[in-house]
Amino acid sequence: MRINRQWLVASRPVGLIKESDFAWQEARVPDLARDQVLTRVVHVSLDPANRGWLYEQDTYIPAVALGEVMRGLAIGVVEESRDDTLHPGDLVQGMLGWQQYAVLPASALTRLPDLPGLPLTAHFGLLGHIGLTAYFGLLDIGRPKAGETLVVTGAAGAVGSLAGQIGKIVGCRVVGIAGTEEKCQWIKNTLGFDAAINYKTDPLIEALAACCPDGIDIDFENVGGKTLDAILSLINLRARIVLCGLISQYNATTPVPGPMNFVNLLIKRARVEGFIVVDYFHRSGEAVAELAKWFKEGKIQYRVEVVDGLENAPKVINRLFDGSHMGKLIVRVSEEPSL
Amino acid sequence: MRINRQWLVASRPVGLIKESDFAWQEARVPDLARDQVLTRVVHVSLDPANRGWLYEQDTYIPAVALGEVMRGLAIGVVEESRDDTLHPGDLVQGMLGWQQYAVLPASALTRLPDLPGLPLTAHFGLLGHIGLTAYFGLLDIGRPKAGETLVVTGAAGAVGSLAGQIGKIVGCRVVGIAGTEEKCQWIKNTLGFDAAINYKTDPLIEALAACCPDGIDIDFENVGGKTLDAILSLINLRARIVLCGLISQYNATTPVPGPMNFVNLLIKRARVEGFIVVDYFHRSGEAVAELAKWFKEGKIQYRVEVVDGLENAPKVINRLFDGSHMGKLIVRVSEEPSL
Numbered sequence: 254m255r256i257n258r259q260w261l262v263a264s265r266p267v268g269l270i271k272e273s274d275f276a277w278q279e280a281r282v283p284d285l286a287r288d289q290v291l292t293r294v295v296h297v298s299l300d301p302a303n304r305g306w307l308y309e310q311d312t313y314i315p316a317v318a319l320g321e322v323m324r325g326l327a328i329g330v331v332e333e334s335r336d337d338t339l340h341p342g343d344l345v346q347g348m349l350g351w352q353q354y355a356v357l358p359a360s361a362l363t364r365l366p367d368l369p370g371l372p373l374t375a376h377f378g379l380l381g382h383i384g385l386t387a388y389f390g391l392l393d394i395g396r397p398k399a400g401e402t403l404v405v406t407g408a409a410g411a412v413g414s415l416a417g418q419i420g421k422i423v424g425c426r427v428v429g430i431a432g433t434e435e436k437c438q439w440i441k442n443t444l445g446f447d448a449a450i451n452y453k454t455d456p457l458i459e460a461l462a463a464c465c466p467d468g469i470d471i472d473f474e475n476v477g478g479k480t481l482d483a484i485l486s487l488i489n490l491r492a493r494i495v496l497c498g499l500i501s502q503y504n505a506t507t508p509v510p511g512p513m514n515f516v517n518l519l520i521k522r523a524r525v526e527g528f529i530v531v532d533y534f535h536r537s538g539e540a541v542a543e544l545a546k547w548f549k550e551g552k553i554q555y556r557v558e559v560v561d562g563l564e565n566a567p568k569v570i571n572r573l574f575d576g577s578h579m580g581k582l583i584v585r586v587s588e589e590p591s592l
Numbered sequence: 593m594r595i596n597r598q599w600l601v602a603s604r605p606v607g608l609i610k611e612s613d614f615a616w617q618e619a620r621v622p623d624l625a626r627d628q629v630l631t632r633v634v635h636v637s638l639d640p641a642n643r644g645w646l647y648e649q650d651t652y653i654p655a656v657a658l659g660e661v662m663r664g665l666a667i668g669v670v671e672e673s674r675d676d677t678l679h680p681g682d683l684v685q686g687m688l689g690w691q692q693y694a695v696l697p698a699s700a701l702t703r704l705p706d707l708p709g710l711p712l713t714a715h716f717g718l719l720g721h722i723g724l725t726a727y728f729g730l731l732d733i734g735r736p737k738a739g740e741t742l743v744v745t746g747a748a749g750a751v752g753s754l755a756g757q758i759g760k761i762v763g764c765r766v767v768g769i770a771g772t773e774e775k776c777q778w779i780k781n782t783l784g785f786d787a788a789i790n791y792k793t794d795p796l797i798e799a800l801a802a803c804c805p806d807g808i809d810i811d812f813e814n815v816g817g818k819t820l821d822a823i824l825s826l827i828n829l830r831a832r833i834v835l836c837g838l839i840s841q842y843n844a845t846t847p848v849p850g851p852m853n854f855v856n857l858l859i860k861r862a863r864v865e866g867f868i869v870v871d872y873f874h875r876s877g878e879a880v881a882e883l884a885k886w887f888k889e890g891k892i893q894y895r896v897e898v899v900d901g902l903e904n905a906p907k908v909i910n911r912l913f914d915g916s917h918m919g920k921l922i923v924r925v926s927e928e929p930s931l
Contacts, residue, residue, distance in 0.1 A: 305859075312859045313859050313860075313861075477854075477855075496857055496858050497858075498858070499854070499855055499858060502855065508852045509852065509854075509855075510849030510850060510851075510852055510854075511849060511850020511851045511852065511853075511854030512849075512850040512854070513847045513848065513849055513850065514850075515816075515838070515848075515849075515850030515851070515854075516816075516838055516841065516848075518835055518864055518865070518866040519835050519836075519837070519838060519866035519867075519868070520644075520651045520652050520866070520868075521652075521866065522652075522865075522866045522867050522868055522871060523865070523866055524863060524864065524865040524866070525857055525863065525864045525865075526857070526861075526862070526863040526864075527857040527858035527859070527860065527861045527862055527863075528858075528861050529858070529859075529861055532861060
């Protein structure tokens with residue numbers, strides 16, 4: 254009998270997530286039914302969207318119910334299978350959740366693409382949902398043209414850091430907005446952004462105007478709030494706001510108004526378009542091939558922060574909201590298999 | 593020597609326009625320079641956008657300067673010409689302004705398309721900037737598909753009433769929002785909207801939900817504010833918000849926040865796109881042909897409210913904001929020529 258350790262959702266967070274919003278449970282791993290697969294969870298991805306899944310109301314996917322295992326995208330190793338297409342040792346990803354073992358139908362799992370030379374965490378830091386979000390968000394929704402000015406908010410985050418680098422690859426002037434000097438140094442000096450703005454210390458509108466002398470053509474928006482408003486005050490004709498996230502308001506306890514400069518969308522004939530990476534999974538191959546190629550050519554870098562221990566997940570997830578991490582935040586639940 | 597009567601901008605309005613924001617002036621009509629044309633103004637179009645032109649800051653066109661003749665789109669008759677392409681008696685439109693006579697370079701004027709059987713006011717009520725706004729806004733930005741649900745705000749206004757009817761022509765379920773029972777009756781019983789909501793008396797969200805049992809796919813937005821927020825709470829996946837106007841905030845004296853449900857754009861992968869009809873003037877022919885055809889086939893109707901006398905323009909323009917007019921608001925400055 255195999256014992257599973259799990260984080261169940263105990264209550265709906267009010268504001269920032271508290272550890273007491275989850276309950277730590279030990280439970281027996283059930284026997285497999287036909288077509289089911291037992292996966293050992295290796296890495297759980299912590300993402301801002303997780304906060305939205307804990308709302309009472311459904312978002313783009315149903316809310317996680319109270320008493321359920323906390324939902325989380327994860328990478329794992331198949332240990333047992335009653336499905337013909339997946340076998341022990343196979344590496345998969347899916348909504349394995351905040352637990353040590355997941356029993357799911359094979360149809361809920363995706364085999365990881367085989368990418369020799371890349372560590373397992375690259376499937377979260379460079380490829381997978383993060384890479385696809387940056388790739389399709391910028392290229393499909395943002396439609397950047399060489400010479401245009403791209404602003405990226407949450408620029409030192411997992412998605413933002415990639416989106417900015419893709420912007421450089423396609424020939425944009427790229428300005429990143431982040432919340433610490435260390436982040437600003439990283440995106441500018443290591444990732445090659447043209448300019449970086451520290452929204453906590455720089456006067457935002459003045460700094461943006463100085464960094465974007467030709468105005469803003471594309472905004473890859475992860476944050477919302479005052480940052481978005483400042484950007485909207487400087488958009489060019491036919492600007493595109495790629496609405497990837499609104500992290501500044503995910504923990505809000507009262508309704509959050511939209512941007513004051515909403516009217517600029519009209520004046521500038523600009524476009525705000527929301528997107529969610531799930532709509533692009535069927536085009537995964539195209540993004541993965543391109544991202545892996547850029548990585549091998551040294552044109553794109555990524556950064557992961559791996560925190561050990563499933564027990565830390567409820568504490569660590571708030572690092573997405575307090576500005577204390579860079580790149581992709583991951584919780585390691587169990588040993589990586591040797592690749 | 594010909595005397596011109598004009599409304600000059602005397603001060604920038606705070607809130608609603610006051611008559612004292614304009615100064616009535618009599619001035620000599622200047623002699624024509626080479627390439628210039630003297631036009632007698634017949635009809636001046638009053639449009640919500642006029643309010644924006646009076647802001648201190650430029651919008652999509654430069655602000656009207658203090659001391660200048662108030663800008664206004666108008667139809668007129670050429671009386672004298674020093675240009676080879678325009679001749680006395682020609683009917684033209686352009687930014688003739690709030691005055692009896694306009695002296696402009698011929699390049700600033702557009703000859704009215706010849707449409708036998710249509711009155712002159714049809715160039716404002718059905719065709720021209722109003723028709724083009726409804727036509728391209730709905731079809732190009734909204735991209736409606738048969739069977740989709742279209743909501744139109746400001747639905748009894750010049751643009752809204754046409755946009756809703758075009759929505760019916762292309763097979764949408766069309767729900768209009770307006771501010772009086774008379775308007776609701778008109779758009780529903782005369783224009784053929786599927787449903788009408790009186791935002792002043794109906795509970796907005798409940799009424800919208802009842803009228804849009806399949807959710808909202810397209811919003812032709814003229815109003816903004818609470819109306820837009822209610823609509824955003826009911827949008828479907830990949831909804832399109834055609835941002836044509838935000839009339840609820842044009843007279844605001846403090847900054848107006850964007851919609852509370854802005855985050856729904858993300859969750860629903862929806863798009864807000866602003867547009868201004870000036871970007872479509874080069875495609876005018878295509879819209880005019882289609883609109884005139886629909887009108888002849890009895891598929892589309894329009895309504896004009898013509899107020900006599902240029903002297904009334906500063907008072908009458910507020911009827912765009914107080915909800916007291918239906919269809920297209922026009923000031924008649926001088927006699928229509930016989931067509």
